Each structure stands twice: as C-alpha cells, then as structure tokens.
Amino acid sequence: MTVQPGTLPCTGVTPVIHRHDLIIIGGGLAGLRAAYEAVSAGINVAVISKVHPLRSHSVAAQGGINAALGNADTTAHDSWEAHAFDTVKGSDYLADQDAVAIMCREAPAAVIELEHMGCVFSRDDAGHIAQRPFGGAGYPRTCYASDRTGHNLLHTLYQQVTAKGVTFYEEYFVISLFTAGGSCAGCTALCIPDGTIAGFFAKATLLATGGFGRIYERSTNALINTGDGLHLALEASVPLKDMEFVQFHPTSLYGTNILITEGARGEGAVLLNKNGERFMKHYAPGAMELAPRDVVARAIETEIREGRGFPGGSVHLDLTSLGEPLINERLPGIRQIALDFSGIDPVSTPVPVQPAQHYSMGGIDVDIAGRTRLPGLYAAGECACVSVHGANRLGGNSLLDTLVFGKLTAETIISDLPDLDLPEPTAIEEAVIEEDRRIVSLYSKGPGENIYQVRDALKKTMVENFGVYRNGPSMEAGLIEILSLRDRCHRAGVPLLQTPFNLPLVHFLEILGMVRIAETVARCAIARNESRGSHARRDYPVRDDDHFLHHSLAAPDSNDTITVRTSPVNLGMFPVKERVY
Amino acid sequence: MKFRVFRYTQGDDAPHYDVFETRGVPGMSVLAALTTIQEQQDPGLSFRSSCRGAACGACAMLINKVPRLACRTQVNELADEKNQVHLSPYPALEVDTPWDPATEVLVEPLPHLPLLKDLIVNMTAFFDFLQSVDPVFRPGDPLPGKEFRMEPDAVRKLERFTNCVLCGACFGACPVNSRNPEYPGPAALATLYRFHIDPRERDPGSRITSADTGSGWWACEFHANCTRVCPKGVPPSVAIDQARKELKTKRGAGR
Numbered sequence: 001m002t003v004q005p006g007t008l009p010c011t012g013v014t015p016v017i018h019r020h021d022l023i024i025i026g027g028g029l030a031g032l033r034a035a036y037e038a039v040s041a042g043i044n045v046a047v048i049s050k051v052h053p054l055r056s057h058s059v060a061a062q063g064g065i066n067a068a069l070g071n072a073d074t075t076a077h078d079s080w081e082a083h084a085f086d087t088v089k090g091s092d093y094l095a096d097q098d099a100v101a102i103m104c105r106e107a108p109a110a111v112i113e114l115e116h117m118g119c120v121f122s123r124d125d126a127g128h129i130a131q132r133p134f135g136g137a138g139y140p141r142t143c144y145a146s147d148r149t150g151h152n153l154l155h156t157l158y159q160q161v162t163a164k165g166v167t168f169y170e171e172y173f174v175i176s177l178f179t180a181g182g183s184c185a186g187c188t189a190l191c192i193p194d195g196t197i198a199g200f201f202a203k204a205t206l207l208a209t210g211g212f213g214r215i216y217e218r219s220t221n222a223l224i225n226t227g228d229g230l231h232l233a234l235e236a237s238v239p240l241k242d243m244e245f246v247q248f249h250p251t252s253l254y255g256t257n258i259l260i261t262e263g264a265r266g267e268g269a270v271l272l273n274k275n276g277e278r279f280m281k282h283y284a285p286g287a288m289e290l291a292p293r294d295v296v297a298r299a300i301e302t303e304i305r306e307g308r309g310f311p312g313g314s315v316h317l318d319l320t321s322l323g324e325p326l327i328n329e330r331l332p333g334i335r336q337i338a339l340d341f342s343g344i345d346p347v348s349t350p351v352p353v354q355p356a357q358h359y360s361m362g363g364i365d366v367d368i369a370g371r372t373r374l375p376g377l378y379a380a381g382e383c384a385c386v387s388v389h390g391a392n393r394l395g396g397n398s399l400l401d402t403l404v405f406g407k408l409t410a411e412t413i414i415s416d417l418p419d420l421d422l423p424e425p426t427a428i429e430e431a432v433i434e435e436d437r438r439i440v441s442l443y444s445k446g447p448g449e450n451i452y453q454v455r456d457a458l459k460k461t462m463v464e465n466f467g468v469y470r471n472g473p474s475m476e477a478g479l480i481e482i483l484s485l486r487d488r489c490h491r492a493g494v495p496l497l498q499t500p501f502n503l504p505l506v507h508f509l510e511i512l513g514m515v516r517i518a519e520t521v522a523r524c525a526i527a528r529n530e531s532r533g534s535h536a537r538r539d540y541p542v543r544d545d546d547h548f549l550h551h552s553l554a555a556p557d558s559n560d561t562i563t564v565r566t567s568p569v570n571l572g573m574f575p576v577k578e579r580v581y
Numbered sequence: 582m583k584f585r586v587f588r589y590t591q592g593d594d595a596p597h598y599d600v601f602e603t604r605g606v607p608g609m610s611v612l613a614a615l616t617t618i619q620e621q622q623d624p625g626l627s628f629r630s631s632c633r634g635a636a637c638g639a640c641a642m643l644i645n646k647v648p649r650l651a652c653r654t655q656v657n658e659l660a661d662e663k664n665q666v667h668l669s670p671y672p673a674l675e676v677d678t679p680w681d682p683a684t685e686v687l688v689e690p691l692p693h694l695p696l697l698k699d700l701i702v703n704m705t706a707f708f709d710f711l712q713s714v715d716p717v718f719r720p721g722d723p724l725p726g727k728e729f730r731m732e733p734d735a736v737r738k739l740e741r742f743t744n745c746v747l748c749g750a751c752f753g754a755c756p757v758n759s760r761n762p763e764y765p766g767p768a769a770l771a772t773l774y775r776f777h778i779d780p781r782e783r784d785p786g787s788r789i790t791s792a793d794t795g796s797g798w799w800a801c802e803f804h805a806n807c808t809r810v811c812p813k814g815v816p817p818s819v820a821i822d823q824a825r826k827e828l829k830t831k832r833g834a835g836r
Contacts, residue, residue, distance in 0.1 A: 052704070054747055055631040055639040069727075115728045118718025118779065120736060120743050127730035145740075151636060152743060156718070163717040193697060222632040255608055258634040333636075340635060340653050342608070452620040500591065501627035501698045503619060 008197060008436040010443075015432040017199040017425065020046040020167065022413055023186060024206045025174050025229060027053025029150070029399060030381025031208035032157040033406030034413075039164045041414050046167040048174060048189060048200065050224065050506070053158055057210050057222040058402065061150025062333060063263035064132065064142035065403075066396035067107035071124060072131040072140035080104040081573075082138055087397060088574050090136040090292045091361075091390025092533035092543065094242070094551070096570035099368050099386045103397070103404045110403040111143050119156040121145050122330065132266040132330075134395045136292035136581070140266075142396040147261050147333040150399060172198065173506050174228065175439075177205065177236045177377065178431050180423035184236065184377035188428075188435045190509070193500050197439065199432040203420040204413045207233060207364060207379040208406065215514045215521070216357035216467075217459035220252050220259040229383040231513025233364045234520070234562075238372045239555035241385040241567075242362035243517075244525035244535050247393055248468050249358030250296035254314040256341050257356040260334055262395040265289040267330055269319040271300065272350065273308040279315075287581040294392040294534045295581060297355040301468040304354070316350035323347075355468055359398060361389040361534065362524070365553055365567075370409025376420055380409040387551065390569075391533020442508065445493030451504065454488050455511045457481070458518055466521055471538040472529075479522040486515040519562050520554040527552060527564045545576055582656055584614060585680055586626065587689040589696050596696070598678045599623070600685070605656055611686065612640050612651035615700075628700040635812055638748030642700050643689040645682065646674050648750035650812045659686060669804035671756040691753035707749050710765040714773035714792065721783040729781040742775035742820060744813045751807035751817055763796035767807035767817030770798065774820035789824045798824045 008015060022038050024031045027049035038045040047053065068078040083104040088095050115121060115129065122130040122144050134142040145152040172189040178199065179185070186200040212227025213219035230240055250271075251260040265271075271289055273279045283299035284291035291299075304313045319327060319334075324347045327335055331346075338344045338351050363385035370378045370386075381402045388401055465478025489512055494505045530544035531537045550566040557563045582605040589596035601618045612630055619626040628651070631639040635653040644654050647666045658664050660683075668674065673692035680687045694702035720729075751767035752758050758766050765773075770792060777788035792798050798821055805818040 051629075051631050051639060055629075055637040057632065057637075059746075060632045060634060060636040112728055116720060116724050118720070118776075118781070120739050121728070123731050123733045123736050125733065127732055129728050145743075148636075148744065151746070155743070155747075159717045162712065163715075222634075222637065224631050256633070337634065340655075495624050499625060499698075501701055502625075503627055504624040 008433060010436045010440050011196045013196065015197070015199055015429050017201050017428055017432070018046065018169070019201045020044045021202060021417060022204045022206065023048055023200045023202040024208055025187065026056070026208035026210060026381070026383070027168070028056035028058035028208060028210055028381060029154055029157065029402035030406040031206070032154070032161050033403050034206055034208060034380060034410040035161045035166045036157060036164065037407050037410035038414065039161065039166050043414060043417070046169060046200070048169040048172045050171060050173045050192065050228070052170050053168065054154065055224070056154065057225050058150045058399070059154045060222060060259065061399055062147040062259060062261035063134065063266070064144035064149045064396050065111060065153070065399040066134070066137070066141045066394070067111040067143055067400065068104065068139070068141055069108050069111065069129060069131060069143065071128040076139070078139040078141055080107065083107065083141060085574055086137050087388065087394055088390070089579055090392055090394040092392055092579055093549065093576045094387065094390030094532060094569060096368070096387050097573040098570050099388045101573060102368065102408070103388050103400060106404045107400050110400065110407070114153055114156055114403065117156050117160050119145070119152050121152070132263055133290060134266050135262055135290045135296065136287070136394045137396070142263070142266065144263060146329070147263055147331050153399060173509060174232060175435055175509060176431070177232050178428050179236055179374065180427050183375035183420070185422055186428060187232070188432050190439070190505070192506060195500060195502055197432050197436045199428040201422065201425060201428050203376065203417055203422055205377050206409060206413065207377070207383055208381045209383045211360040211382040212514065212517045213357045213360065215458060215462050215518050217463040218252070218257045218354070218356040220249055220257055220356050220358045226510040226514055227383070227517045228510060228513055229379065230364060230517050233372065233379070234516055234556060236374055236377070237555055238374050238377065239365045239553040240362060240520050241365040241551050241553055242387055242524070243520040243554055244528050244552060245361035245391045245533055246357060246466070246521065247293055247359035247361060247534050248297040248355040250293055250300050250355050251317050251353040252356035252358070253337065253341055254312065254352035254354050258337055258341055259358070260317060260337070260351060260353055261331070262293070264317060264319055264331055264334055267326065268322055269317050271296070272316040272318050273303045274310050275308060279303050279308070284581040291581040292392055292394060294536070297468050298536055300355050310352060314352040314354045317353045318350040319346040320348060320350065359393055361385070361387070361391065361393055369412040370405060371412060378409050378413055380405045391535060439505070442494045442505070447493055447495065449488045449492035451489065451492045451508050451511050454485050454492065455514065458485050458515055461485070462518055462521070466525055469536050469538055470525055472526070475522060475526050479519070479526065482515060482518045482522055486519065489515050523562045523564050524552040524554050549576065582614070583685040584618065585678065585685045585687045586618070586699070588699055590698055607657065609656045610652050611644055611654045611656055611688065614656055615651060615688070627698040636746065638746030641691050641748035641750045641753065643673065643691060643753065645687050646676070648691055648753040648810045650748060650750070653812055656686060666809050668754060668806045668809065669756050671759040673759065691749055693753050693755070693758045694749070704749060707752050707766070707768070710769040711747065711772060713765055714769050716772045716776065718776065718779065719783050720781055731780065735780050739775060739779060742771050742815055745771055745815045746813055748812065750810045750812060754806040754810040756804050756806065757800055757802055761796065761800055764800045765792070765797065771815055771817035771820045774824055777824070789827055792824070793828055798828065
C-alpha cells in the first residue's frame with residue numbers, strides 16, 4: 001500500500017500530535033504524585049493512561065503505608081532510621097541504602113501531605129493517624145485507611161490534580177517511545193476508543209506504568225498490570241534491573257487470587273495448616289505470621305508441597321479470634337471480598353489462602369533522582385527500580401515508594417527541563433506514521449497464532465519455573481519455552497480492522513511485551529546462583545554475598561538477545577548480616 | 582450458561598443482542614464469563630475491566646436489569662432470592678429483547694450515558710457532574726504541623742461516603758437521571774456531602790448550599806435505587822436526606 005506523506009494508512013487522517021513539557025505514562029499513585037508536583041511548578045503536564053486513572057491498580061492497595069510517625073509508640077520510639085534498617089534487612093541487603101534512607105526520611109512528610117490534601121486515614125483514640133504492625137517491621141508503623149488505603153490515597157490525589165488542571169488522555173495505550181538524537185522526546189500511542197495513532201511530543205517523559213504481575217497465572221494484580229512501561233524501556237534499550245526478584249504475597253484468596261491484606265495478620269489473624277497447626281513457628285519463631293512476605297510465602301508453599309495444605313493447595317488464614325467489631329472496623333473490605341468472591345464470612349470461618357504473584361521489586365533501572373540512562377526518560381513507582389526494595393519488599397513500602405519517588409522524580413524533571421531540547425516536529429509525525437504502518441501489518445497478517453493461548457502458556461510457564469521456589473534445570477527449560485512463545489507471538493495476527501475499542505489489538509500489544517519481560521525475569525533468575533529474598537533456588541539454597549551482592553541489569557544486545565550484566569549495591573548505613581526473623 | 586449481550590457499534594442502525602453460551606464454572610463472575618466469550622468466541626466484544634476485585638469501578642454495567650460491577654456479580658448466584666434487587670422503575674429497565682431470566686444472563690451497558698461500543702459508555706458526563714460539586718479538600722490556613730486530629734467517629738461517618746469508587750452504578754440506576762439532564766446524580770451529591778461533613782475543612786458544614794437548587798438536592802425523589810445498587814455500600818440517598826434536613830433547619834433558623 002502506498003502512503004501519502006502526512007497521512008495514516010490505518011485511518012487516512014493527518015497524524016495528531018499533542019505537545020506538552022512533560023508527559024506521564026500511567027495514572028496511578030506515582031504518576032499522579034509526579035503530576036501534582038509538576039503542575040504545581042507551572043509545568044505543562046499531561047497524564048496518558050490505558051484506563052481511567054481511578055482504575056489504576058494503586059486503588060486496590062489495602063493494608064497501608066509505612067512512616068515512622070511514632071503514633072503507636074509505647075515505651076520505645078520509632079525513627080526513620082529504624083524504618084530504614086527494617087527495609088534494608090527485609091531487602092536481604094540488596095536495596096541501595098542511600099535510596100532507602102531518602103524514602104524512610106521523607107515518609108512522615110509524604111503521609112502528612114496526603115492527609116493535608118484530605119485523605120481520610122483511620123485514627124487512634126487520640127485522633128492521630130492509626131498505625132498497625134506489618135511484616136518485618138520493628139514497630140507498628142503502617143498508617144492505614146481501614147483496608148482501603150490505596151483507594152483513599154488515589155482518589156485524593158486524583159481530586160487534587162484534576163483541580164489543578166492536569167490534562168488527561170484516558171484510554172490511550174502507548175506503543176513506543178519516541179527517541180531522537182539520543183534522547184526521549186515523547187511517545188506514540190493507540191487511541192483505544194477510535195483506533196487512531198497519536199503522537200505525544202514532550203521534553204520529558206515519565207514512565208509510571210506499574211508492575212507486570214499478569215505474566216503469572218496466579219497474581220493479585222489487576223488485569224491491566226502487564227508491564228507495558230518496562231517493555232517500552234527495553235525497546236529503547238534502557239536496562240531493567242533486578243528482574244529476578246518477584247514478590248509472592250502469602251495470602252491471596254484461594255481461587256481468584258484477590259489480595260487478602262497483610263493487615264489481617266497485623267491485626268492478629270493466624271495461619272493454620274490442615275492439622276490446625278500454627279506452622280509459622282517452624283519457619284520464623286520470633287516474628288511468626290509477621291515475618292516478611294518471602295519468608296511466609298515459602299512457609300506456606302512448603303506446607304502445601306509436603307501435604308499439610310488443604311485440597312487444591314491452600315492453607316487457612318484464621319481471623320475468627322479477632323471478633324466481628326474489629327473486623328468491621330479495620331478489615332471491612334476483606335470481609336466483603338471473602339463474602340463476595342468465596343462465600344465465606346471470616347468472622348466465623350477461616351479463609352483459604354495461597355501465595356500469588358503480587359509485586360515486582362525489579363523494574364526500569366533509574367538512579368536515585370529517577371533518571372534512566374536515556375536523557376529525557378524517567379521512571380517512578382513499581383515500574384522503576386531505584387532500588388529501595390532490593391530482593392524483597394516490606395508490606396507498606398510500595399505506596400510509600402510511589403509518593404516519595406513520584407514527587408522526587410518530578411523535582412528532577414523540573415530542574416532538568418531547561419536543559420532538554422526538542423527535535424524537529426516532523427520526526428514524530430514520521431514515527432506516528434511508522435507505528436500506524438506496523439498496526440496495519442498486524443491486521444493484515446491474518447488469523448495466525450491465537451494470542452490468548454500464547455499468553456496462557458506464558459503464565460503457566462512462569463508459575464511453574466519462576467515461582468516461589470526455583471531450580472536451575474527447570475528455569476532453563478522455562479526460558480526455552482518463553483523464547484518459543486515469543487516466536488509464536490510474532491506469528492500472531494490481530495482480527496478486526498479499524499474498530500473502536502479493539503481489545504484483541506491492545507491485548508496483542510500487551511502480550512508482545514509480556515513475553516519480553518518474562519525473558520528478562522528468566523535470564524536474571526538463571527544468572528543468580530544463590531538464594532536471596534524472594535529469589536529462592538533449590539540448587540543454591542543460601543545467600544552468597546561474595547559473588548552475588550550486586551544488582552542485575554538486563555538489556556537487549558545487538559542480536560536482540562537479553563543479556564545480563566551487574567552493578568554494585570550502595571551499602572553504608574547498615575552492615576550486611578545474616579537475615580533471621 | 583447463556584449470556585444475552587447487548588451489541589452496538591457506532592454507525593449501526595440499531596443495537597442488537599447476541600446470545601453466547603459458555604461453560605459455567607463454580608465462582609465464575611459475569612466479568613470472567615465476558616472475558617471467556619471475548620477470548621474464545623467473539624474477539625470483537627468490547628467492555629471495560631481492570632482490578633476484577635470490586636475495587637476500581639471500571640466494569641459497572643446493567644446485569645439482569647440491575648446496575649452492578651460485573652466482577653463482583655457471581656453468575657450462579659444471580660437467580661438467588663437473596664440477591665434480587667428491586668428497583669423503582671425507569672425506561673432502561675423495560676425489557677425489549679426476548680430474554681428468559683431462568684436460563685439467560687442479560688448483560689447491557691450502564692443506562693443514562695452515551696453508548697460508545699457494546700458494553701462501553703462515555704463516562705464524561707458522569708465525571709463532569711462530579712467536577713461540578715468542586716470535589717477537592719479545602720483546609721483551613723495554616724495547616725497543622727502534623728496531621729489534623731480527627732475523632733475516630735468522624736472518620737466512620739466520612740468513610741461511608743469516601744468508599745465510593747465512582748463506577749456510575751447509581752447514576753445508571755437513578756430514575757431522575759433518566760429524564761433530568763441537569764441532575765448531578767447520586768455519586769456527585771454523595772461526594773459533595775462527604776466534603777460538607779469533613780471536620781478538617783476550612784469552613785465545615787458550608788458546602789451544601791452549592792446544590793441548594795431544584796436540580797440539586799431537591800431533584801431527588803428518594804427512590805433510593807442508588808443506595809440499593811451501590812457495590813460499596815455507600816448510601817447517597819442518606820446523604821441527600823441529611824443535606825435537605827440541614828437546609829430546612831437553616832431556613833427555619835433564619836426566619
């Protein structure tokens with residue numbers, strides 16, 4: 001087909017190019033916190049999201065956000081240093097300690113700021129923000145809004161940025177970063193409601209697209225968490241960091257894998273195997289159910305594998321001793337989830353739970369200021385890896401990460417903007433036409449492979465070979481499977497030419513990224529011959545600081561194969577020690 | 582299990598219904614059924630979804646003539662007597678397709694908003710109404726050094742309304758919204774009330790006057806469909822009733 005200059009083959013219209021100083025891809029907490037900072041500084045900022053921002057996965061966060069406010073202190077006093085120590089120990093010493101220090105020092109201000117924006121938090125009797133115990137924490141440090149903390153935070157920030165006049169492009173799926181002259185100057189995106197391709201021309205681009213949990217069969221993540229931002233970065237040769245570290249939440253609802261917050265255990269719920277035994281005493285006699293997530297997830301997995309789980313593979317989370325008033329006050333959403341999705345009332349009956357993928361510690365490699373290695377491109381939140389979570393994130397630290405680094409990265413962008421230049425606008429028009437041509441070629445390939453079968457095979461492979469426990473030979477087999485799925489993906493076509501809300505097209509573009517992300521997880525996991533945090537190898541069961549106290553960096557080489565290099569961990573504040581709970 | 586699904590693409594002369602049959606599995610939600618149908622039978626079927634756990638509000642639609650979140654609606658419980666929701670009538674509840682409630686789940690888009698494609702509606706008017714109530718916290722000056730102190734009981738009262746996920750189910754259930762294009766609807770008014778009762782506001786208790794009009798608080802007819810369909814237990818009709826009582830008291834005091 002011949003293409004007239006300046007028109008789109010898919011739609012036959014002149015490309016629409018939107019111009020802003022800063023575009024933020026992703027409308028969850030990190031994206032909106034950054035947008036708030038930028039718009040407050042007078043920056044022309046737009047948020048692009050494949051869903052309405054309030055449908056972002058941040059909204060589903062339940063248990064809370066950590067900050068050493070000290071509101072629940074009795075005799076000993078909490079401090080940001082204690083928070084930093086817990087975070088570093090929780091990370092199995094892989095977190096960069098300078099970054100952790102920033103996050104924990106800024107935590108109280110970040111929480112208070114959202115409260116001052118109107119966010120409603122649960123309160124103690126004195127009227128202060130209430131704080132509950134969470135896994136791996138030395139103090140009751142987790143601020144919460146019953147079990148809807150993410151909902152309250154996201155709705156509050158959305159109200160604020162909307163009032164300040166941030167532009168939203170809702171239901172736009174970003175399909176490529178626009179790079180020119182060695183820097184990023186925007187992106188191209190599919191407008192889902194009408195099927196056109198638009199260009200976004202900006203001096204700075206911030207990726208805040210969240211995690212990639214949906215590459216796993218069992219995940220607590222929203223259906224939209226397909227790691228799109230990580231794929232965009234990889235396609236622009238920006239490395240991903242520490243991708244082998246995938247968090248499995250110990251307590252997802254058996255069946256649907258909807259999250260049951262760690263806050264339930266923080267309030268006193270216990271874990272029981274089929275013999276009615278509180279099995280955590282064998283795995284973490286000190287912390288019991290409030291050991292960090294990697295420890296509890298392994299314990300549950302072991303109980304199930306050794307035959308002490310319930311049929312189908314679950315253990316019981318028993319909230320019955322908490323009593324109805326406390327459950328209604330602090331865990332009402334959990335009660336409703338259990339009722340709605342498994343017909344069980346936790347007030348009277350234990351809830352069957354199983355580990356499920358929950359969070360990605362790894363992500364786009366950024367420095368402590370949120371910059372990637374590509375000038376003009378930044379990343380924050382779950383899609384980024386600073387790293388503050390290292391090999392295992394503590395509960396309550398992800399919401400904190402989004403707020404602190406969303407703000408901080410926006411500050412970096414504000415100071416960088418005067419030095420960032422834009423290329424000629426004709427270049428992005430060409431990029432849009434090129435992307436349009438690519439979409440047309442997908443349509444015209446014919447039916448080919450069924451993308452949903454490819455996706456389902458990928459999810460199964462990831463659970464089987466890159467789950468709670470890993471083993472060299474099975475990971476090697478898993479990698480071969482992933483590479484063959486990538487080939488199958490490239491043979492797939494997309495039905496339905498030029499239709500609004502073309503879901504198979506969006507899904508195809510997502511799955512193309514998912515197989516690539518899976519490959520980085522696999523290659524990083526295979527390269528790390530030790531067990532650390534969430535990365536538990538049966539063939540290398542102990543941590544090996546002599547050889548592996550480093551970050552993994554994965555990026556495509558000149559043959560488009562993902563290769564893994566390493567980079568040093570920033571230590572300094574806390575000496576590396578054995579990790580016991 | 583059979584699903585009778587509303588279909589519409591812009592340019593069609595009229596919408597129609599397609600019937601799909603899919604194997605029911607225990608615990609299957611309407612959203613899971615739609616996903617299966619889209620992936621295995623008709624890739625062109627369009628609907629919105631995100632969290633699949635009743636937290637995000639993306640998948641509100643009319644299921645068996647009741648606005649609900651598709652993810653939270655269990656297929657095999659739809660027929661249960663305890664799950665029947667009885668609503669005051671409005672035009673969208675009239676059945677104009679040969680639907681057999683005993684054997685088919687009827688899935689249609691949320692009423693009172695413009696159709697875009699199949700089960701997807703344009704939510705712009707809904708969010709514009711939300712903006713019309715100035716849904717942003719206005720604290721006093723100066724701000725406290727730490728958090729505002731709040732009584733736990735004040736939090737409980739606020740939470741009834743902050744739990745709103747802005748899914749639009751109430752808007753699609755409101756008989757007034759079916760015929761009054763000026764009426765902001767239950768979610769927007771509940772949000773206004775949420776800020777009105779927030780004790781941390783600069784001028785708490787002053788906000789309700791902004792909707793003291795014939796198309797604001799006073800347009801509500803107390804069908805209470807909104808409160809019946811809310812998937813998060815938010816009671817907009819209670820907020821509206823409270824607001825009207827407060828306004829009446831104010832007027833009485835000013836006389």
